Amino acid sequence: MKLFALPRADWFGPLAIVLFACAVITAFAPSFLSPFNIQILLLAASVNVVVAMSQMIIIAIGQMNLAIGAIGGLAAVSFAGLMQVWSFPPPLAALSALGLGAAAGLLNGALIARTGVSAFVITLASLSIFKGADLGITRAQPFYNIPASVKAFGNATMLGPIPWLALPAALVVAGMWRLLYRQKVGRFILAVGGNANAAELSGVSIERATLWAHGLSGFLAALAGIMLVGRLQLGQPSIGDDWLILSFAAPVIGGAVLSGGHVSVFGTLLGVVIVAIITQALVIFRIDPFFVQVVLGLLILWTVGVNRIREVRLSGVRA
Amino acid sequence: MTAALEVHGVHKSFPGVKALADVGLVLRPGAIHALLGENGAGKSTLIKIVTGVYQPDAGELRLDGRPVRFAGPRAAISAGIGAVHQERNLIPRFSVGENIGLERLGGGWLKGVDYAALHAEARKWLDVLELDLDPRTPVSELNVARRQLVEIAKALSLRTRVLLLDEPTASLTPQEADALFRLMRKLRDEGASLLFVSHKLEEVQQICDEVTVLRDGRNACASRPMAGVGRQDLVRLMIGRNEQIADFAPRSHADAPAQLELRGVSTALGHVGVDLTVRKGEIVGLYGLVGAGRTELAKCVLGLHRITAGEVLVEGKPRRIGSVAQAIHDCGIGYVSEDRKQEGLILAHSVLDNAGVTVWRKLARRLGLLRDAAVRAHVGPVIAELEVRTPSLAQTVGNLSGGNQQKVSVAKWLAAGVKILMVDEPTVGVDIKTKAYIHELLRRLAGDGAAILLITSDMPEMIALADRIVVMDGYRVTGEIANTRVYKPMSEAIMACIHRTAA
Numbered sequence: 001m002k003l004f005a006l007p008r009a010d011w012f013g014p015l016a017i018v019l020f021a022c023a024v025i026t027a028f029a030p031s032f033l034s035p036f037n038i039q040i041l042l043l044a045a046s047v048n049v050v051v052a053m054s055q056m057i058i059i060a061i062g063q064m065n066l067a068i069g070a071i072g073g074l075a076a077v078s079f080a081g082l083m084q085v086w087s088f089p090p091p092l093a094a095l096s097a098l099g100l101g102a103a104a105g106l107l108n109g110a111l112i113a114r115t116g117v118s119a120f121v122i123t124l125a126s127l128s129i130f131k132g133a134d135l136g137i138t139r140a141q142p143f144y145n146i147p148a149s150v151k152a153f154g155n156a157t158m159l160g161p162i163p164w165l166a167l168p169a170a171l172v173v174a175g176m177w178r179l180l181y182r183q184k185v186g187r188f189i190l191a192v193g194g195n196a197n198a199a200e201l202s203g204v205s206i207e208r209a210t211l212w213a214h215g216l217s218g219f220l221a222a223l224a225g226i227m228l229v230g231r232l233q234l235g236q237p238s239i240g241d242d243w244l245i246l247s248f249a250a251p252v253i254g255g256a257v258l259s260g261g262h263v264s265v266f267g268t269l270l271g272v273v274i275v276a277i278i279t280q281a282l283v284i285f286r287i288d289p290f291f292v293q294v295v296l297g298l299l300i301l302w303t304v305g306v307n308r309i310r311e312v313r314l315s316g317v318r319a
Numbered sequence: 320m321t322a323a324l325e326v327h328g329v330h331k332s333f334p335g336v337k338a339l340a341d342v343g344l345v346l347r348p349g350a351i352h353a354l355l356g357e358n359g360a361g362k363s364t365l366i367k368i369v370t371g372v373y374q375p376d377a378g379e380l381r382l383d384g385r386p387v388r389f390a391g392p393r394a395a396i397s398a399g400i401g402a403v404h405q406e407r408n409l410i411p412r413f414s415v416g417e418n419i420g421l422e423r424l425g426g427g428w429l430k431g432v433d434y435a436a437l438h439a440e441a442r443k444w445l446d447v448l449e450l451d452l453d454p455r456t457p458v459s460e461l462n463v464a465r466r467q468l469v470e471i472a473k474a475l476s477l478r479t480r481v482l483l484l485d486e487p488t489a490s491l492t493p494q495e496a497d498a499l500f501r502l503m504r505k506l507r508d509e510g511a512s513l514l515f516v517s518h519k520l521e522e523v524q525q526i527c528d529e530v531t532v533l534r535d536g537r538n539a540c541a542s543r544p545m546a547g548v549g550r551q552d553l554v555r556l557m558i559g560r561n562e563q564i565a566d567f568a569p570r571s572h573a574d575a576p577a578q579l580e581l582r583g584v585s586t587a588l589g590h591v592g593v594d595l596t597v598r599k600g601e602i603v604g605l606y607g608l609v610g611a612g613r614t615e616l617a618k619c620v621l622g623l624h625r626i627t628a629g630e631v632l633v634e635g636k637p638r639r640i641g642s643v644a645q646a647i648h649d650c651g652i653g654y655v656s657e658d659r660k661q662e663g664l665i666l667a668h669s670v671l672d673n674a675g676v677t678v679w680r681k682l683a684r685r686l687g688l689l690r691d692a693a694v695r696a697h698v699g700p701v702i703a704e705l706e707v708r709t710p711s712l713a714q715t716v717g718n719l720s721g722g723n724q725q726k727v728s729v730a731k732w733l734a735a736g737v738k739i740l741m742v743d744e745p746t747v748g749v750d751i752k753t754k755a756y757i758h759e760l761l762r763r764l765a766g767d768g769a770a771i772l773l774i775t776s777d778m779p780e781m782i783a784l785a786d787r788i789v790v791m792d793g794y795r796v797t798g799e800i801a802n803t804r805v806y807k808p809m810s811e812a813i814m815a816c817i818h819r820t821a822a
Contacts (some may be wrong), residue, residue, distance in 0.1 A: 184424045190420060191410045198408035199391055201420040260499035262412045 010255030012269035013306070022275050029284045039161040041276050042135040046169040047227050048246055049272045053176050054220035055247035056268050060121040060180065061213045062118035062193035062260020067108060068247055069240030070130035070223040075222030078136055080143035080235020083150070090150050098222045103220020104130060106211060134237050143235030154230025165227055172220065177265045179216075188211050194261025246275060251294050253303045274299070323348045323382045323512035324369070324400070327820060329378030331364055336721070337536055338364040341378070344531045347717045352542070353505055353523040354516045356533035356611055357776040359558050359747040364515060365533065366485060369514075370402045371395030377709065381774045382481075401474025402483040407466055409458045409473075414601045416441030416454030419473045444472040464495035471502070482506065483514045489610075489627075497623055500526045500734025518609040520550050554608075567762055569804055570679045570786055572601040577635065578770035579620070579652070579739045584629035586619040588612070590794045592629070594819055597739065597770040601659040602761060602793050604785030605774045606803070606813055613774045614657060614796035615817070617741045622646045633739070640675060647677055650739070653732030655725075657744035663728040666717035670709050673716050673727050674698045677735035702732045705760065734754045740764065741775045758784055790816035 020254045025032045051068065058065040078118050079097035082088040088096070158164045179186035191199040192209045200206055221240070252258065253274055254267025257275070278299075279292050330337075330353045339361045346352050356362045367373045369380070371389030379386050382398055388396040393494055396400075409418045417424075426431050441454040451687050458466060467487055473484055482502075488496040499790040503513055503526060516525055520616060520716055523530065523545075530548060532539040539556040575598040580798055597603045605613045619626055622640040630637050630752055632684040633650045646652040646657055656662035665675050675682075675694040695712060703710065707726045709719060723747060742761065746754040775781050775818035782804060788797045790813055798816030803809060 042523060056700070178431065184432060187413075187417070187421075187424060187432060191413065194410035194412055195408065197406075198410055201396065201408055204421065261410065 001297050009181075010054040010264035010267040011270055013255070013303075014253055014267055014274060018270055018273055018277065023240065025277070025281050025284065031181070032280070032284060035161040037280065037293075039157060039163060041273075041280060042161065042166050042231050043163050044229060044279065045153075045272050045276045046163065046165040047224050047231065048250070049169045049269055050224040050227065051243045051247050052221055052250035052272050053265075054224065055170055056254075056256060056263050056265070057117070057176070057180075057189065057213050057220070058123060058181065058217050058254045059248075059251050059258060060186075060193050060263045061189045061262065062196070063112065063210075063213070063295020064123065064258075065108065065119065065217050065247075066244065067104070067125040067127040067130055067244040068217060070127045070134065070219050071221040072105065072225035072228075072238070072243060073106045073237060073240035074130045074225075074240040076120065076225030077143065077237050079226045080146060080229050081137070083147060084145040084235070090147055092296065093215045095227055096224050098219055099276050101225070102219040103213050105214040105216065107272050108218070109211040110212030111161060112214070113210040122304070132239045138235075139236040140237050140317070144262050146229065146233050146235065146238075149235045150230045154227065165231060168227060171267060173221070173269055180265060185209075185212050190261055190263075192260075201203045242245050245293070245296060245300075249300050251273060252300055252307070255307065257307065258304075295315060320620060322346060322381070323383065324514075325381040325384075325589045326365070326369065326380070327379050329375040329380075331361075331368060331373060331376050332465065336718075339368075339375075339536045340534065342536070342538055342657070343541045344538075347529070348480070348512045349374065349507055349510050350528040351507050351513045351515055352529035353530040353545070354514055354533070355520075355523065355530060355553060355557055356539075358744060359535075359776070360557070361532040361536040362533055364536075365485065366516065369395070371481065383721070396477060399478055399480040401471075401477060401479030401481070401772075402484065402485065403467060403470045403474065403487055404485050405489065407463075408470060409466055411459040412457055414438070414455050414457055415445070415452060415461070415469050418469060419444060419454070420459055420807045421473075434723065440476070441472070444476045446614055447475060447674060451785075456537065456775050463490045464492070464499070467491075467499070468502070471725075472676075473812070475506075483516070484653070485516045486518065487515075488517060488519060488677060497523065519607075520553050524548075524550060534558075549648065551818065554817065558776070558814075565629075565673050567783060567804070569802065570601075572598040572786060574603060575599040579633070579772070580630075580632040580635075580730055581620070582632070583629045584619075584631065585627045586616070587625040587627055588615045588619060590616055590619065590703060593791075593796050594794065595789055597772050598614060599738075599770055600765050601772045602765045602766050602773055604781040604788040605772060606776075606778070606781050606788055606789035608817065609776060611791040613741055616791070617654055617743060617772065617774060617793070620646070620741065621652060621795070622729060632646070635747055645678075645737055647737065650681065651735075651737045653677070653735060653737035655728050655732065655740065655742045657747065659724055659728050664716050666715070666722060668706065668716060669697060669713045670702065670716055670719070670727055671712040673713075674730040674734050676704060677731050681735075698730070698734050699732045702727075705730050705733070706756075718762055720753075722756070725753070725757060733764070737769070739770045739772070741772045741774070744776065745773075746775070746780060754780075778810055779806065781813075784805055788813060792817050 031037060053063060054068045075097040078100055079093050082093040083090060108126050110121055112119050114236050153164050156164055157168065180190060184237030188204045188209045189212060192202055192206050196206055229235050251263055251268045254264045254270035256263040256268065275296060278295050279289065282289055282292055284286055322345045324346040326342065329339055329342045332338040337493065342365060354362055364373065367672060368375050371392045371394050381387065387398060387732050389398065419441040420437045424690055438454040447450050447456060448468055448471065450472065452465065461469065487499060491499065507513060515527055527545050529542050530545050531541050534557060576601050579597040581593050581595040585591050589775060592617060607613050620631060622642045622645060630640065631640060637651055640646045640650060671694060675698045678694065679689055679698055680699060683689050698714065705726045707730060708723050714726060745757050761771060761773065773784055785802050788800045788802055789796055800812050
């Protein structure tokens with residue numbers, strides 16, 4: 001890659017922000033890069049990156065999935081409930097919860113593809129259904145009896161400051177990269193997002209691409225929910241309630257085009273890291289953590305603005 | 320030699336409109352065939368039938384002599400009919416090679432896409448076109464001309480035998496167009512069959528071997544050899560109609576005050592030194608072939624595009640119109656778009672909202688409160704006067720017929736009380752009865768004192784309605800003719816004006 005092309009890569013801006021933020025924060029608070037703090041950062045980022053990928057695959061096809069939090073929550077309580085009530089062994093409970101998440105996603109995808117109703121409306125409705133089922137089954141009470149192995153997986157470190165939770169997250173990132181840049185399914189999802197008409201005329205089935213994207217999205221949302229059960233050490237029905245903003249913020253910060261056809265896996269990963277750093281920095285500087293939301297909102301506006309300028313320039317070349 | 324593609328006796332109707340009647344066309348291998356016709360002549364319907372988007376009501380398509388039916392665009396493509404449409408059909412962020420090979424990406428469940436093979440395959444097709452382009456380049460980095468060539472390469476890679484090019488030169492520079500023509504000739508010499516759709520007659524004469532002209536959904540000529548056919552003949556075939564012209568008495572408005580006057584107007588879109596006057600009570604026709612710059616001129620007057628030189632006078636006073644709101648509310652200029660579905664109406668809204676949108680600002684009271692009753696009082700009489708056939712003002716405009724939709728789009732300007740009305744292709748896609756009604760309506764509006772600028776490609780309509788006809792070609796005014804309403808000499812005079820620039 002030519003040197004001057006680097007700043008145009010999607011991950012360049014976010015990476016610069018990450019390095020700059022680390023340098024500045026460390027200068028004021030040297031403890032920021034301590035192993036313990038890094039472990040905290042990684043724990044938060046590991047779950048969030050799976051959440052972000054769950055939305056990113058839907059952004060790639062040019063839609064949105066408002067229900068990822070509800071699917072994640074439903075999968076989380078199913079996972080915990082299966083283990084507590086029916087004494088499922090953790091791996092079997094996890095597989096069932098993942099299957100449930102994928103099925104919920106496929107249901108979204110099927111409704112969107114068959115009815116032609118916008119993903120916004122369909123997932124808004126299914127958000128309500130899945131969340132309602134979650135709260136109805138649990139009566140809003142958490143499952144407390146989580147097996148020790150699951151708790152350990154959610155909190156123990158694997159190597160140095162790297163937690164075990166980072167393993168599934170890393171696999172998801174690698175898998176998504178492979179899927180979107182090297183596999184037919186991923187290319188078709190991006191093709192539909194980039195120009196649905198052209199993709200269809202090239203023999204790409206929009207229906208199948210939509211099903212794949214939503215099935216994967218549901219699967220990843222469920223995975224994030226399961227990871228959170230391990231980390232929180234309880235099957236909390238409110239898992240997923242606060243995912244929505246982050247799930248859009250990270251891909252957008254990473255250079256995704258919300259109208260579809262373009263996402264960056266590494267950009268999204270860096271987006272998640274940026275959000276984690278901001279959260280940590282506010283804690284370190286003793287600023288009320290509620291302001292994270294404000295900063296996140298500003299960051300979304302800023303990156304969307306930058307992307308818009310880039311797009312206008314791009315179309316300017318075309319004219 | 321058998322023909323590559325034959326179209327025989329094709330009929331196609333849409334609710335209220337007969338789009339094609341007994342249309343035929345024969346494409347030979349090793350020939351470039353031109354398809355010509357003015358707006359509404361049925362070209363796009365025929366293209367959609369050939370590419371499998373529509374199915375004909377009657378008639379048949381034959382490919383290499385065998386009858387075929389296309390269930391959809393995919394079926395046409397796999398049968399070997401490739402099309403390069405006006406809208407680009409590429410995935411912008413994908414590489415050239417991946418776009419060309421999108422239908423056969425290969426790879427399986429776990430096996431990845433083999434980009435090296437994909438790009439090598441694409442390289443072959445780019446070489447056929449002698450296109451010096453790295454297949455790994457993202458399409459978004461290419462200009463329009465190159466994207467078009469990539470689409471042609473993609474079509475060829477699908478073993479296309481019939482290649483349809485829909486106005487491929489519309490956004491190309493002359494050099495790029497020449498390169499495209501060289502390529503088209505090369506493909507022809509290799510035995511391909513090409514269908515070329517263009518509004519630029521010079522190009523058609525330059526590269527086409529045969530020509531089919533459509534007029535009012537019928538063949539004005541079918542698969543005629545281009546040799547010996549001049550530009551004059553093509554224009555006559557495209558616009559020389561023989562239908563009855565409504566008999567309106569000639570009027571003169573020489574003494575009436577000028578409502579709208581353009582003096583030496585040049586625009587950002589490329590108009591040069593346009594002089595034009597529309598007087599009170601007068602209908603001025605603006606005639607020209609598609610692409611002459613008529614609609615564009617109207618949009619510049621409306622403040623959508625910049626006027627770079629010259630003056631616009633409204634009721635004798637020089638005005639600078641910077642926005643559409645200013646044109647409507649300060650200058651009293653309204654524009655009935657040729658594209659009423661995209662630009663004229665909000666189909667999902669009610670008749671009341673559509674007709675009232677122009678007066679909301681005027682009727683809104685303090686705090687921007689808007690009462691339905693006030694709008695209704697304002698809009699109701701206009702709707703009644705135009706005889707819009709609607710069950711109620713609350714009816715959704717999308718459910719009305721084409722003619723009634725057109726009435727609503729006129730009504731909104733009347734409700735706004737505009738004094739100058741620019742009407743663009745008002746009768747495209749409406750049935751004959753509604754057409755006659757719209758003609759009477761425009762005459763009546765002018766009689767009531769409106770100044771009307773009528774843009775139409777329909778020569779009889781122009782000659783029936785206009786008091787004066789201004790002819791445009793290539794973004795310039797090439798002549799002005801007082802309308803005698805005698806069809807033959809008028810149409811010849813108009814054609815002479817169009818040819819003045821071509822000669």
